[in-house]
Amino acid sequence: MSNLxxxxxxxxxxxxxxxxxxxxxxxxxxxGKDSTVLLWLARKAFYGHVPFPLIxxxxxxxxxxxxxxRDRLVAEWGLTxxxxxxxxxxxxxxxxxxxxxDRVTCCRLLKTEALTNTLSGEWTRYRYDHATGxxxxxxxxxxxxxxxxxxxxxxxxxxxxxxxxxxxxxxxLWDVGDQPPEFWNQFKTEFAPGTHxxxxxxxxxxxxxxWEYIERERIPTVALYYDQGDGTxxxxxxxxPCTHAIASTSRSPADIIVxxxxxxxxxxxxxxxxxxxxxxxxxxxTLRREGxx
Amino acid sequence: MTTTGSVPLTLSTAPxxxxxxxxxxxxxxxxxxxHGKSTIIGRLLADTGxxxxxxxxxxxxxxxxxxxxxxxxxxLDALKDERAQGITIDSARVFFTSARRTYVIIDAPGHIEFxxxxxxxxxxxxxxxxxIDAREGIQENSRRHGYLMGMLGIRQVxxxxxxxxxxxxxxxxxxxxxxxxxxxxxxxxxxxxxxxPVSGANGDNLTRRSTVMDWYSGPTALEMLDGFxxxxxxxxxxxxxxxxxxxxxxxxxxxxxIIAGTVESGQLAVGDTVVFHPSGKxxxxxxxxxxxxxxxxxxxxxxxxxFTLEEQIYISRGEVAAREGQPAPRAAKRVAVSLFxxxxxxxxxxxxxxxxxxxxxxxxxxxxxxxxxDASDLQLTEHKSRVDRHDVADCVLRxxxxxxxxxxxxxxxxxxxxxLDDYEISGGGIVRAVLADGVAAEQVTSRPVGSGAxxxxxxxxxxxxxxxxxxxxxxxxxxxxxxEHLDGDGVREVxxxxxxxxxxxxxxxHIAFLASRLEHHGVVVVASFVSPYRxxxxxxxxxxxxxxxxxxxxxxxxxxxxDVKGLYARARRGELSRFTGIDDPYEAPLDAEITxxxxxxxxxxxxxxxxEWVRGNQT
Ligand SMILES: Nc1nc2c(ncn2[C@@H]2O[C@H](COP(=O)(O)OP(=O)(O)O)[C@@H](O)[C@H]2O)c(=O)[nH]1
Numbered sequence: 001m002s003n004l005x006x007x008x009x010x011x012x013x014x015x016x017x018x019x020x021x022x023x024x025x026x027x028x029x030x031x032g033k034d035s036t037v038l039l040w041l042a043r044k045a046f047y048g049h050v051p052f053p054l055i056x057x058x059x060x061x062x063x064x065x066x067x068x069x070r071d072r073l074v075a076e077w078g079l080t081x082x083x084x085x086x087x088x089x090x091x092x093x094x095x096x097x098x099x100x101x102d103r104v105t106c107c108r109l110l111k112t113e114a115l116t117n118t119l120s121g122e123w124t125r126y127r128y129d130h131a132t133g134x135x136x137x138x139x140x141x142x143x144x145x146x147x148x149x150x151x152x153x154x155x156x157x158x159x160x161x162x163x164x165x166x167x168x169x170x171x172x173l174w175d176v177g178d179q180p181p182e183f184w185n186q187f188k189t190e191f192a193p194g195t196h197x198x199x200x201x202x203x204x205x206x207x208x209x210x211w212e213y214i215e216r217e218r219i220p221t222v223a224l225y226y227d228q229g230d231g232t233x234x235x236x237x238x239x240x241p242c243t244h245a246i247a248s249t250s251r252s253p254a255d256i257i258v259x260x261x262x263x264x265x266x267x268x269x270x271x272x273x274x275x276x277x278x279x280x281x282x283x284x285x286t287l288r289r290e291g292x293x
Numbered sequence: 294m295t296t297t298g299s300v301p302l303t304l305s306t307a308p309x310x311x312x313x314x315x316x317x318x319x320x321x322x323x324x325x326x327x328h329g330k331s332t333i334i335g336r337l338l339a340d341t342g343x344x345x346x347x348x349x350x351x352x353x354x355x356x357x358x359x360x361x362x363x364x365x366x367x368x369l370d371a372l373k374d375e376r377a378q379g380i381t382i383d384s385a386r387v388f389f390t391s392a393r394r395t396y397v398i399i400d401a402p403g404h405i406e407f408x409x410x411x412x413x414x415x416x417x418x419x420x421x422x423x424x425i426d427a428r429e430g431i432q433e434n435s436r437r438h439g440y441l442m443g444m445l446g447i448r449q450v451x452x453x454x455x456x457x458x459x460x461x462x463x464x465x466x467x468x469x470x471x472x473x474x475x476x477x478x479x480x481x482x483x484x485x486x487x488x489x490p491v492s493g494a495n496g497d498n499l500t501r502r503s504t505v506m507d508w509y510s511g512p513t514a515l516e517m518l519d520g521f522x523x524x525x526x527x528x529x530x531x532x533x534x535x536x537x538x539x540x541x542x543x544x545x546x547x548x549x550x551i552i553a554g555t556v557e558s559g560q561l562a563v564g565d566t567v568v569f570h571p572s573g574k575x576x577x578x579x580x581x582x583x584x585x586x587x588x589x590x591x592x593x594x595x596x597x598x599x600f601t602l603e604e605q606i607y608i609s610r611g612e613v614a615a616r617e618g619q620p621a622p623r624a625a626k627r628v629a630v631s632l633f634x635x636x637x638x639x640x641x642x643x644x645x646x647x648x649x650x651x652x653x654x655x656x657x658x659x660x661x662x663x664x665x666x667d668a669s670d671l672q673l674t675e676h677k678s679r680v681d682r683h684d685v686a687d688c689v690l691r692x693x694x695x696x697x698x699x700x701x702x703x704x705x706x707x708x709x710x711x712x713l714d715d716y717e718i719s720g721g722g723i724v725r726a727v728l729a730d731g732v733a734a735e736q737v738t739s740r741p742v743g744s745g746a747x748x749x750x751x752x753x754x755x756x757x758x759x760x761x762x763x764x765x766x767x768x769x770x771x772x773x774x775x776x777e778h779l780d781g782d783g784v785r786e787v788x789x790x791x792x793x794x795x796x797x798x799x800x801x802x803h804i805a806f807l808a809s810r811l812e813h814h815g816v817v818v819v820a821s822f823v824s825p826y827r828x829x830x831x832x833x834x835x836x837x838x839x840x841x842x843x844x845x846x847x848x849x850x851x852x853x854x855x856d857v858k859g860l861y862a863r864a865r866r867g868e869l870s871r872f873t874g875i876d877d878p879y880e881a882p883l884d885a886e887i888t889x890x891x892x893x894x895x896x897x898x899x900x901x902x903x904x905e906w907v908r909g910n911q912t
Contacts, residue, residue: 001595003317012597013555016537020610044584047551047599049542078544163413181409181635181718183416183445185555186649186711188718206388217585 004213011038011201012045013185014164015148018199019051021189022146026082026119029054031066032237033221034150037210038202040219042148043077053080053127055118055144059110060090061097061239069222074128081128082138084118086110097241110239119144119196145191148199152206166198167191208260215253226251316394318523321415323442324424325432329455332493333424334398335365337515340500343389344368365493393519408683409635412441412721420449420521422514427460427467427490431474436481439474440666440685443483444631444723446705449521451486452478453514457506458492464508486521489514527594531619532559533699533707534592535651536569536612540599551582552608553599554652557706559616560593561600566617568884569608570697571624575617575883576602611653613697613707620841620906621884622707623834624695625727627660632722633685636714640680640688646719648692650710656693657712663687680720689728698724700839729835745812746907747837750821751830751882752845753874754860755852757891757899758821761845764900766819769907777811779804781822792871798829805833812837817907825879841906844885845899849874851892 001009018025027042027050029035042050056070074081089095089109096106117123121141129136151162163179165187180188191197202210214221224234232245250256322330338344348368356363389396399414415421421442425435442450452474460466471488478485489498490509497503500515512520537554541547561567561578568575581589582599592598615621634640640659648657665677665686680686701708701723712720748765750758759780769776790800801824808818824830834840852874853861864872871877882888886906889899 001593006595009555009595009597013537016553016597020538045553045597046540046542047547047549047582047584049544049547051542179410181721182413183721184709184711186718186721188716190647190713190716192716 004209004216007205007209008041008044008213010204011041014187014199014201015042015045017187017189018146018148018165018201019046022197024142024144025052025146025148026055026144027052027148028115028150029056029070029081030150030237031056031062031070031222032150033210033214033225034152034202034205036219036221037205037213038148038150039073039079040213040217041201050077050079052148053082055147056081056083057111057114057118058083058085059114059239060085061095061110061241063224063237063240063243065224066222066237069220071128071133073220075130075133078130079128082118082125083135084114084123084125086114086117087123089113103242106242119147143196145196146199147196148201150202151198151200152210153203162198162200162203163188164200164203165189166200167195168198208257211253211256211260215257221253225256316523317397318394318420318518318521319397319399319418320420320422320518321399321418321447322422322424323411323415323438324422325426325429325434325438328424328426328429328432328435329493330424331366331368332364333422333453333455333491333499333514335368336493336496336499337396337398338368338389339365340496341389341391341515391515391519396518408437411438412445412633412635415441415447416445416721418447419524420451420518421447422451422453423485424453424455425470425474427454427456427470430470431477435474436477437683437685439478439483440481441633443481444633444685444721446709446723449486450478450483451514451517452488454488454490455493457490457497457503458495462490462492462497462503462505464506467509486517487511489517527558527706528560530558530594530704532561532565532567532614532616533557533622533651533704534561534598534614535653535707536608536610536614537652538610539608549580549582549601550605551599551601552614553597554614555597556592556594557651558594558704559619560591561598561614561616562591567600567602567614568617568621569612569614570622571695572608572612573883574606574608574612576604576606579603611651611655611696613651613653615697615884617883618885618888620703620886622697622699622704623727625698625724626692626695627728627730628690628692628698628724629663629687629726629728630690630710630722630724631685631687632680632712632720634680634682634720636682636717636719638714638719639682640686640712640714640720642678644714647713648690648696648710649713650696650698650724651707653696655696658691660689660691663689687725688722698727700724700726726838727835745815746817746839746841747808747812747833748817748819748841748843748903748907749808749824749830749833750819750843750845751824751885752847753849753852753879754823754872755855755857756845756847757889757896758823758845760896761843761889761891761899761903762819762821764896765903768900768904769817769819775816777816777818779808779818779820779822784822792877794826797824798826801826801829802832805829805836808833809836809838812839823873823879825873825877827880827883830882841887841903842882842885843899843903844882844888845891846881846888847891 027038029039039050039054073079086109094100094109096103101109118125120143125138126135127138153162163182165182166179167188188197222237224237227233227249231247231249233248233250234243235246237243248259250259322334324330339349352367353363389398399418423435423439423442425431454467454470457467467490475485489511490506491498491514493499497506498509498513500513502513503509534554534556536552540551540553541549561581563578563581565578566575567578579601581592582601583589592600613622642659644658646657648655662678662680665680665684680688699707705723708724710722710724711718750762752758762778762780766776766778784804790796801822804820804822808820811818830842834842856862860869860872861875863869864875873879887902
């Protein structure tokens with residue numbers, strides 16, 4: 001078995017365990033390459049079906065192409081998509097682009113808070129209606145108990161501490177020091193009422209693996225990852241105001257694989273184009289403990 | 294202790310280098326706290342040039358600025374938490390590369406409180422380095438980790454005697470430690486790949502040969518690693534796939550009923566007959582399913598797969614799919630196990646736990662504690678009725694409903710289980726033996742390893758059982774193994790008995806009992822009996838420890854054609870009644886370890902297959 005085959009099988013195994021264990025299961029889809037690979041793996045695990053909703057957190061600052069690409073796949077692949085947002089913060093202009101907060105606070109409001117309240121069902125969820133192609137408020141407000149996310153251990157330090165099944169407390173907090181043991185393909189899938197579990201099928205994948213897999217499986221990805229002729233592309237996708245393109249002429253997954261393996265990106269952090277990581281030394285880890293992905 | 298307290302390292306966003314997806318091997322580094330695990334890992338990263346550019350200089354600078362001595366261990370202490378406590382708290386994943394392959398290195402914390410993190414990390418590893426501080430010598434966790442490596446199934450273990458610089462690179466100190474620790478490991482059932490004297494601080498014998506320890510001529514740590522093999526493929530082993538789920542997604546007119554799971558061992562092909570355990574249901578594989586891979590013919594060990602059957606049978610999660618004609622797993626309700634306990638509350642009798650093995654999940658109780666192993670000196674504590682946190686113990690567990698298991702010596706993957714206390718995974722273990730009711734664990738587990746077995750040949754009269762049995766016995770005797778041949782005709786001569794169903798069954802039960810007692814004393818028993826009833830053979834299997842059913846499946850026509858003893862002719866003439874195959878039924882085995890049709894297989898070949906099994910089961 002090749003390394004990619006091993007990674008794929010392990011991820012599928014985890015997805016199937018999650019599907020069996022959690023009634024209220026959802027998968028976060030940021031539209032980025034990692035969670036799109038995850039979506040692809042779900043289609044593999046369940047033979048073309050995705051038997052749980054995809055959840056997207058819309059900060060309203062996402063690059064418009066990302067939303068178009070999202071809706072196209074949802075329609076084409078017959079996916080159940082739900083999105084959530086922090087309506088109040090947006091209405092009140094409490095965001096970094098509005099000049100009202102710093103980047104980390106903006107992330108906390110538009111992403112972490114929106115995510116927690118969407119998962120819990122406290123704030124309105126919008127569901128894609130395949131008949132009309134429009135989003136409608138979703139009457140289902142059941143809290144999600146299992147959330148699948150495309151976190152990879154090699155992204156940055158705090159993520160390398162995750163488990164495949166990582167419980168979060170009632171308050172959504174992550175106790176890094178006291179996590180359940182995981183061995184022999186047995187995971188923590190039973191839990192006390194009130195807690196929920198984050199499931200990370202991509203934990204062992206590297207950025208390079210992700211691109212190799214996209215290339216091998218011909219997974220459709222958003223064009224922002226590729227140079228469209230101006231010598232720049234995005235390596236990691238976030239909100240427009242906080243994500244910067246990098247100088248690169250890679251036009252395809254194959255180019256990116258070469259660029260990553262031997263080229264100039266070899267020793268540059270993947271999230272170096274993400275400004276919120278740099279705001280303070282442990283910014284991202286603090287965000288993550290509170291529920292950020 | 295690594296005192297990184299207030300060094301303001303911003304490693305939390307440090308990238309890890311990327312490598313081409315060449316061969317990979319996962320390595321765990323274990324040992325007592327402060328014996329130098331992180332230092333050695335830091336060194337391996339730095340000396341193989343696997344760190345991000347400028348990282349090493351950046352840390353050296355920071356250390357200089359804050360007037361702290363530089364530590365290689367800082368490279369790993371990437372989390373604030375760790376920096377605050379100065380101890381590694383989890384199995385971080387880092388990579389380094391040698392000329393030969395990429396290593397995924399799992400830094401497992403040595404602090405006892407983090408044993409569950411150590412286990413989580415180590416269980417994924419294909420190889421381990423166990424680090425011992427030359428000056429402090431063997432400590433509690435050196436032993437505990439050594440013992441756990443064996444239980445977790447890590448076969449390639451190297452022992453690094455570290456901090457040789459602190460003992461003046463003294464050969465005697467090194468040799469004494471080697472002697473003491475090899476003795477311990479032997480007791481724990483672990484055979485190390487070797488010992489290496491190293492200095493994490495100075496880099497001696499890690500990636501480069503030490504210039505000061507010229508008395509050591511073995512490999513460096515990196516050379517030893519490069520000599521390790523990726524885990525042997527399990528494709529050649531019997532097929533096992535714990536059923537994870539049965540999918541029937543009706544959307545878009547999909548009417549497939551797919552039995553999904555990950556293949557633990559062996560392989561499966563379209564057309565194979567699968568037997569589900571413990572239910573015993575069976576079916577023929579119609580298709581192997583793959584989402585974007587039409588026309589798959591085969592699924593192999595390691596792959597997350599799914600298949601459909603010709604028959605519509607009801608299967609559910611928790612069963613194990615095996616292949617007809619291969620050794621079958623055993624349905625167990627009572628098992629002798631070795632386990633380690635991580636729970637805050639001790640493992641006690643009279644309390645319900647959940648046992649998870651493969652995809653099965655069943656209520657379980659601790660029936661008895663055979664012995665608890667005190668890791669501080671590996672003394673056996675026989676008189677303890679519970680298993681405390683961080684203990685390692687041999688126990689007997691009773692399960693509410695039967696679960697299909699393999700024994701660890703046969704097929705480790707499907708012998709491993711975890712125990713849940715409340716919602717928490719609180720322990721893990723391996724099944725050593727399946728116990729029938731009323732059989733004490735020590736009767737089967739304290740046997741000298743690698744001795745007895747029961748080889749049970751069943752088949753029609755004249756099928757060739759005795760001939761094959763004699764051949765097997767002769768070969769075993771030649772190898773100096775104690776054997777006993779129990780043969781139908783021979784036993785009937787001494788103890789004549791009738792041929793009613795009851796009489797035959799009783800007769801077989803007596804033989805089975807005798808065989809199991811002989812087996813217990815280290816004898817390989819070869820029993821050749823028509824034994825026409827499944828019930829009798831199932832009984833023989835249940836009381837033996839290592840049992841092999843050989844179906845000598847020469848068809849009736851052929852036996853009758855040969856009619857060596859003229860019995861078929863007499864039965865046809867009505868001179869014999871209740872003759873198996875003529876006027877008494879023969880219930881063919883459903884899960885024989887081996888099936889032999891003597892029209893196609895020679896006596897030599899048959900006996901070779903049986904011997905291979907007997908040897909394969911000798912650990
Ligand atoms: N002199 C010397 N000190 C060492 C050596 N290896 C590790 N140390 C020191 O031992 C202490 C503990 O090492 P560390 O790697 O943090 O141990 P861990 O707890 O096993 O990861 C640190 O202060 C290291 O500098 C060595 O080979 N020689």
